[in-house]
Amino acid sequence: MANQAGLDTSMLEGVKDKIRRGLLPQWAFTDSEIFKAEVKSIFAKTWNFLGHESEIEKPGDYVTRWIVHDPVLLLRDQNGQIQAYLNSCAHRGTKLCTADFGNKKTFTCPYHGWTFNLSGDLIGIIAGNKVYGEEMDRSQWSLRKIPRVESYQGMIFGSLDAHAEPLETFLGDMKWYFDIMLGRSDAGMEVRGVPQKWIINTNWKISADNFGGDPYHTAMSHRSTVELGISPKDPMYASYGHQIVLDNGHGINMVTALGGAKVPPYQGLPEDMWPMFARNLSAEQLEVFENTMIIVGNCFPNLSFVSPMHGTGGPDEPLTSFVNFRVWRPVSPTKIEVTSWFMVDKEAPEAFKEASYLSYIGSFGPSGTLEQDDAEIWTRVAEASQGEMAQDKDIHYNNVLNYLMGLDRVEPDESWPGPGVAYPTCYLDAISRAFYEHWVDQLLATADIPANVR
Amino acid sequence: MTYDDICQFLYTEASLLDTRRYEEWLELLDDSLSYRMPVRVTRDFDEPDDIVNDMTFFDETKRSLTTRVQRFRTTSAWAENPHSRTRHFVSNIVVEPGTSEDEAKVHSYFLIMRSIRDRADVEQMFGERIDIIRRVNNRLQLVERTIYPDQTVLSMLNLSIFI
Numbered sequence: 001m002a003n004q005a006g007l008d009t010s011m012l013e014g015v016k017d018k019i020r021r022g023l024l025p026q027w028a029f030t031d032s033e034i035f036k037a038e039v040k041s042i043f044a045k046t047w048n049f050l051g052h053e054s055e056i057e058k059p060g061d062y063v064t065r066w067i068v069h070d071p072v073l074l075l076r077d078q079n080g081q082i083q084a085y086l087n088s089c090a091h092r093g094t095k096l097c098t099a100d101f102g103n104k105k106t107f108t109c110p111y112h113g114w115t116f117n118l119s120g121d122l123i124g125i126i127a128g129n130k131v132y133g134e135e136m137d138r139s140q141w142s143l144r145k146i147p148r149v150e151s152y153q154g155m156i157f158g159s160l161d162a163h164a165e166p167l168e169t170f171l172g173d174m175k176w177y178f179d180i181m182l183g184r185s186d187a188g189m190e191v192r193g194v195p196q197k198w199i200i201n202t203n204w205k206i207s208a209d210n211f212g213g214d215p216y217h218t219a220m221s222h223r224s225t226v227e228l229g230i231s232p233k234d235p236m237y238a239s240y241g242h243q244i245v246l247d248n249g250h251g252i253n254m255v256t257a258l259g260g261a262k263v264p265p266y267q268g269l270p271e272d273m274w275p276m277f278a279r280n281l282s283a284e285q286l287e288v289f290e291n292t293m294i295i296v297g298n299c300f301p302n303l304s305f306v307s308p309m310h311g312t313g314g315p316d317e318p319l320t321s322f323v324n325f326r327v328w329r330p331v332s333p334t335k336i337e338v339t340s341w342f343m344v345d346k347e348a349p350e351a352f353k354e355a356s357y358l359s360y361i362g363s364f365g366p367s368g369t370l371e372q373d374d375a376e377i378w379t380r381v382a383e384a385s386q387g388e389m390a391q392d393k394d395i396h397y398n399n400v401l402n403y404l405m406g407l408d409r410v411e412p413d414e415s416w417p418g419p420g421v422a423y424p425t426c427y428l429d430a431i432s433r434a435f436y437e438h439w440v441d442q443l444l445a446t447a448d449i450p451a452n453v454r
Numbered sequence: 455m456t457y458d459d460i461c462q463f464l465y466t467e468a469s470l471l472d473t474r475r476y477e478e479w480l481e482l483l484d485d486s487l488s489y490r491m492p493v494r495v496t497r498d499f500d501e502p503d504d505i506v507n508d509m510t511f512f513d514e515t516k517r518s519l520t521t522r523v524q525r526f527r528t529t530s531a532w533a534e535n536p537h538s539r540t541r542h543f544v545s546n547i548v549v550e551p552g553t554s555e556d557e558a559k560v561h562s563y564f565l566i567m568r569s570i571r572d573r574a575d576v577e578q579m580f581g582e583r584i585d586i587i588r589r590v591n592n593r594l595q596l597v598e599r600t601i602y603p604d605q606t607v608l609s610m611l612n613l614s615i616f617i
Contacts, residue, residue, distance in 0.1 A: 100495040100606060193509025194493055198608035223530035228521070337607060342509065358513060362521075367491075367511045367613035369525050372533035375612040383573075 007033050009447045011393065012440055019436045022404035022429060026390040028436075029203040030382060034443075035333040041446040042301050042439070043068045047150075047157040047170050049303040049327050050074050050084060052341060054154065054190040060103040060118060066329055066337070067158060072146060073097050073107070074156065077118040084146035084158045085120050091141070101194065107143075116143050153182035154189060155325075173419035174250045174299055180289045181307055181323055184277045185345040189323065192357055195341045198366045202378035203385075204302050204328040204336050205439070210374065211306060211326075212251045212298025213431030215239065216405065221377055222370050230311060234258065239427035241292065242413060244420040249300030249438030251431030252420075254292045265290045267309055267321035270352050273345065284417035297431075300438060302328040310363040310370075320352070320359040334382045340365055403436070405429040455589050460549055460560055463587060463594045468542035471616050476523040479616070480516070484588065484595040489514040491601035491617065494581070505602060511613055512601065519616070526614075533614035538577075539569045540615055556589040557597075564601075564617060568610065577610045579603060579617070 015025055028034060048067040051074050055063050062075035064087055071087035073096065089096045089109040096107050096116070106123065108115040115124030120143035125132065148159040150167035152175060157167050168175060182189050200207070210217060215238040218231070225231040241256040257263045266277060266289055278286060295307040305325045311317035326340040342360045344353045364371045384390065392399050406428035416422035423430055463482070470479040483489075491512040497504045514522075525531050546563040561584055568577040586598035601617045 098496060099498040099501075102498045102501055104498070193506045194495055196493060196509060196511065196608075197606065198610065200611045220530075221532065224525050224528040224532075227528035227530060228525055358518075361510060361513050362518060365511060366608060366610065369522060372612040372614040373531065376533040376614075379611055 007037060007443075007447065009444060012444050012447055016437060016440045016444070018400060019403070019433055019440060022402070022407040022433060023400035024403055024436055025393075026385050026399050026401050027393065029206060029385045030333045031391065032333050035330065037443050037447075038301075038330065038439075039068050042442045043330070044160045045164065045442070046161075046301055047148075047159050047164060047167050049299070049325070050149075050156045050158045052154050052189065052191045052325075052343065053082070053151060053156060054188075054346075055101070055194075056082065058103065060105055061101075062097065062104060063101045064097055064099065065339070067146070067160060068330055070146075070160065071095055072158060073143070074158075075118055082149060082151065082156055083118065083120065084149045084156075085143040086146065088144070089114055090116075090122065090143055096143070114141075120145060153178050155182065170248060171299070172247045172250070174246050174248075174252070176285065176419050177244075177246075177252050177254075177295070177297070179281060180285050180292075181295060181305065182343075184280050184289070185273065185347050186276055186280065187346040189343040190346045192342045192344060192353070195326075195339045196365050197337060197339050199331070200336050200338060200375050200378060201334055202336055202375075202382040203333060204330040205436075206378045206381050207328045207336065207338075207374075208298045208300075208302050208304055209432050209435060210378065211296055211304035212435055213243070213253075213429060215243070215253050215255060215294075215296065215426040216428075217377075221373050224373065225369065236427070238294070239425050241294075241426050242416055242422040242424060243426045243428045243430055244416070244418065244422045245430050245434045246420045249435050250298065251434060252295065252297030253426040253431070254288060254418075255294035255296070255426055256291050257293060263291065263293045264309070264319075267293065267307065268319060269321065269345070270349055273348065276347065288418055298435065300435065302330070304328065306364065308363070310359045318355075320355040322356040322360040324360055324364055334386070338366075403429040403432050407433070455556065455558055455587070455594065457547075457549055459594060460558060460587060461547055464544050464547065464560070464562060464585075467596070468544050471542055472540050474526070474537060476526065476616075480520055480523060482594070482596055483516050483519065484590065484597045485516055487514075487516045487519070487596060488598045489519060489601075490599070491603065494603050494606050496606050511603075511608070512617075522616075531614070533612050536571060538571075538615070541567045542617075543567070552586060552588070558587050560585045560587050566615065566617065568615065579605065579608065579610055581605075583617070 050065050051063050056076045059076050059078050065072045073085045073087040077083050087096050091114045094109050094111045106115050106117050113126035117123050122138045122141045146158040147162040148164050218238040219235040240258050241254050243253050298304045307323045309319040309321045311319045323343040329337040331337050344356050410423050412421050413424040491510050493506045493509045495504050526534050543565040544562050548561040550559040552558045565580040581603040584600045588595050588597045
């Protein structure tokens with residue numbers, strides 16, 4: 001196919017070849033045809049994170065979310081089952097539910113009054129039989145279900161592709177690491193309050209790649225915290241530990257202290273909880289968790305997470321860990337809506353929950369002392385990637401970006417106890433290269449299907 | 455503590471923030487300060503409470519705000535290096551009596567317009583603040599501030615400012 005945008009197979013193969021050599025064309029961030037292709041070839045095919053089971057605990061509890069441009073009504077039905085519907089009335093397409101969350105038995109469209117129950121059934125029509133007669137089969141006009149909805153460790157995902165592989169297959173070896181963050185406690189995690197939401201003028205890949213594969217940025221982007229004495233002076237501090245490349249474009253960094261130096265076990269989580277971790281995790285997971293200070297990564301395509309130890313005061317303040325997941329929802333090639341959930345172990349002591357929440361607010365989210373600077377810098381990347389030179393598709397030296405770190409230079413650590421290909425440093429572009437290679441593979445998978453069929 | 459005293463206090467505070475005289479701003483804050491910005495949400499018509507207090511964008515003490523100020527004074531707080539330019543517009547000030555005659559509960563509207571570098575688009579945020587202002591040693595001090603933004607999705611890329 002030689003489509004008018006010039007996004008044909010040979011072009012994408014050329015991009016793939018560059019990525020394998022540690023080079024990414026800068027136009028990949030902001031090209032509008034790439035964006036359209038991503039929406040159809042990636043986001044409409046993959047598993048998208050929708051919410052956490054603790055957000056919809058009781059029958060009738062609902063939240064409204066997005067899968068890129070598809071509004072989603074996620075709820076727990078009368079039988080306690082999780083359901084996800086296109087949040088658009090089956091009659092004339094009105095956005096059905098406009099609240100962020102709540103509890104309801106039925107949803108009534110304000111346009112013509114069609115009413116649906118928690119099972120999505122059309123149960124009420126204004127003047128129904130008088131205008132449609134008995135012959136209209138109401139069962140044909142239920143809410144449209146999101147084709148696939150599955151959960152892992154309380155994390156609910158949806159896919160717009162009825163033929164998507166099972167969620168657990170998609171997550172693959174990421175499950176082993178999700179278990180450490182989300183499955184270590186008997187009762188799992190809970191979302192505190194609601195997620196924060198905000199807009200950043202950047203591309204979703206820039207932020208996903210930053211969380212997924214870029215501990216290297218901390219030394220400079222977050223140097224202010226070094227100057228304050230909150231972060232270590234050693235510019236290599238976020239490099240210690242392992243960067244682990246997983247299948248399907250996923251990646252995770254398990255950051256430790258220099259030379260395996262002693263860190264607070266289990267990220268400083270209360271000692272009373274340790275026996276619970278031993279019950280729920282394997283010996284290998286427990287060993288890895290015990291020695292890890294910072295967990296940061298990305299679940300392809302746009303579900304990032306970070307679980308660091310951070311303080312809100314000066315260098316003498318204790319550090320507290322937290323668990324944060326966020327979706328970088330692509331709104332346009334240069335705009336994302338961030339939805340960011342703070343999570344904590346349901347069974348953690350209240351004092352820890354509070355300290356953990358304050359640690360999150362202080363360091364991440366739009367007001368966080370670390371994330372403030374990330375947002376500014378990601379905006380600058382998008383801003384500087386839209387011109388003719390960056391957009392030049394004739395790929396030559398000066399419009400490819402550098403993803404060379406560790407290429408053919410750092411070998412995997414065969415002794416790593418967990419799954420995936422683990423490299424013995426986190427200052428490495430291995431995850432980024434794998435992320436972009438998987439990204440271009442997804443675009444290639446549908447590139448040869450004519451645009452009018454896709 | 456007159457209405458004028460309170461207006462003067464809030465306008466002075468806005469000026470200190472807009473000129474980034476943050477150390478002087480900190481002096482207006484009581485040591486016991488609680489400074490919170492909960493999350494606004496859209497609720498159904500029959501559920502009027504559209505603020506979620508359990509999650510915030512700020513949940514600060516004077517100590518943590520001091521740390522934030524000190525961070526802006528480093529050479530590498532990139533969100534404000536170069537610094538953004540803000541105007542805090544404060545209006546609709548309504549004063550209620552506090553728990554003593556030296557204390558007032560003050561409602562105000564805020565509109566923050568923010569210009570970043572050479573970007574032509576304007577970042578803005580607006581909403582209401584409810585403050586507890588107390589007279590201590592003949593000076594007014596901010597004891598409590600709760601910031602209620604009107605947006606459920608903040609259109610600002612970051613909150614490297616105070617509100």
